[in-house]
Amino acid sequence: MPVLRRWIQIVSTALSNAYWMFPHTKGIYQGTLKSICAPGLNCYSCPAATGSCPLGSLQSIIAGLRPAVKAGHYHFGAYIIGTLGLIGSLVGRMPCGWLCPFGLLQELIHKIPSPKFEIPKILTYMKYLFLILFIFILPALVIDDYSYGMTWFCKFICPAGTLEAGVPLIFLKPELKELIGVLFYFKLAILFVFIVWMILSRRPFCRVACPLGAIYSFFNKHSVFRMIHDSEKCTHCRECYNNCPMGIKFYKGPNQHDCIRCLKCLNESCRFGAISYEIAGMPVIKPVEPQKSALTPP
Amino acid sequence: MKAEYILPDSTISPKRAFPLLLIILFLVLILLGINLGEVSTVMEKAIKICLDCIGIG
Structure with missing residues (x-):
């Protein structure tokens, strides 16, 4: 069973990042699979990503809610919330353990020998704060002159986006180096902190900061499984x-x-x-x- | 020892019905989203590199 789970994690990671034409096209995958939300955390700006990140998509829709309504499009994220809710209703947080590429990365990094430390339980509730504040409230309420909000979690927190999209895109498109600013170094620092924490503690990002895991966790007591x-x-x-x-x-x-x-x-x-x-x-x-x-x- | 799994008989309870209600609710939400054209919105966002989102720009 442990071998089976590891293989499923590897296959899921490979399928979520199966677009290996990016070194030739110098761009990201733009096919129809991008309309499907991946069950795990996988940045859709990753050059190899084949699906959409549900968190990125949800934030984008919420950030563009006002302009969309003004234009007569009542998009409030029913498709994404429905998809996540359906998965959660069936298996709860199981995708975190079996399908999420960032979860696999954390488990592998934790195998590096070092002293290990437990995460205080109180910190595990922070992911709900990230979910409410960075996915819903801030993208909806902090808007620019054109009524657009920002994808706050992706922009300021998500280490998966930095690792899977930010860093690879710098190498893929060298012209982007000119646009690097304080924010990019801030996000690199967050990624570094989490990588060190992954060595020392079990799945720190999943337990402390992942809003996707927070959404699935609501279903653990009420799912089919x-x-x-x-x-x-x-x-x-x-x-x-x-x-x-x-x-x-x-x-x-x-x-x-x-x-x-x-x-x-x-x-x-x-x-x-x-x-x-x-x-x-x-x-x-x-x-x-x-x-x-x-x-x-x- | 070869693991064998036993599936005992069980009666229907409200505990078992609740996940089914959730599944129906979220299926309806998915269909609503598709009907509202959210699939193309998701696609539209996902096929463009969002520099802002990844900390560049």
């Missing part, structure tokens, strides 16, 4: 917590807002059969291996 915790079988051995890429204490309850349904707790951690999942209310129970089940809870 849900995790189940059997408190009678649980011994609180903390093995699930030690192996969890999001640092979740599963024994404190299933379907917590940061659970990305990677199933590491189920397949690689719990020896007591305390963790399982259900699909549409039907429990899927994995039998405990006989040798390990012989270990009795203390």
Whole structure:
């Protein structure tokens, strides 16, 4: 199962960035697939990107809401919110654990040997602040003379955009070097901070700053796919917590807002059969291996 | 040990119906968005390099 998940993450990253003609065209992919929102965080200005970043698209629509309404186009992001809501209703935050290219990057970087530190729980609520403020409020309310807002999260925060689009485009289009200013160096600094943090802590961007993960997390308790915790079988051995890429204490309850349904707790951690999942209310129970089940809870 | 998964019978409960309602709601939203022409707006934004968005310019 861990190998399968890694392969799915790699294939998803490859499919999300499958346009390898960009060194010849010197531009980004402009085909019809760009009208489809990718389930994970993948900047649509990345030269190889084949789909749209749902967060970038949502901010763009909100930033252009007033001019669009004035022009008689009532675009409020129903297509994007509907797409994210549909995915969330089916599997909750599972795309973060199985499909997101930036999630894969964080897991790989975290393998670099170093002292490891836990992220304080209070910081994990910051992603909701980013979601409300940088995706909805600021793009809608801070407008220029022509009533257009800005894509605040992309412009000032998103390290994925810097890594996947900002830096590659500088090499692809050397003329852009003249446009580099303080903002670009600020975003490079944010990227650097997150890369160092990825080495030290488990998936820091997903847990602290990702508005996409914040949106999916609302569905974790109400999705078709849900995790189940059997408190009678649980011994609180903390093995699930030690192996969890999001640092979740599963024994404190299933379907917590940061659970990305990677199933590491189920397949690689719990020896007591305390963790399982259900699909549409039907429990899927994995039998405990006989040798390990012989270990009795203390 | 070969992992075998058991699917026990289960009765329909409001807990199971809620995700279905959410799915219908968001499907309706997707169709509404398509009907309003949001797909072409998404496409329009995504095929242009947004320098502002990536911290250049």
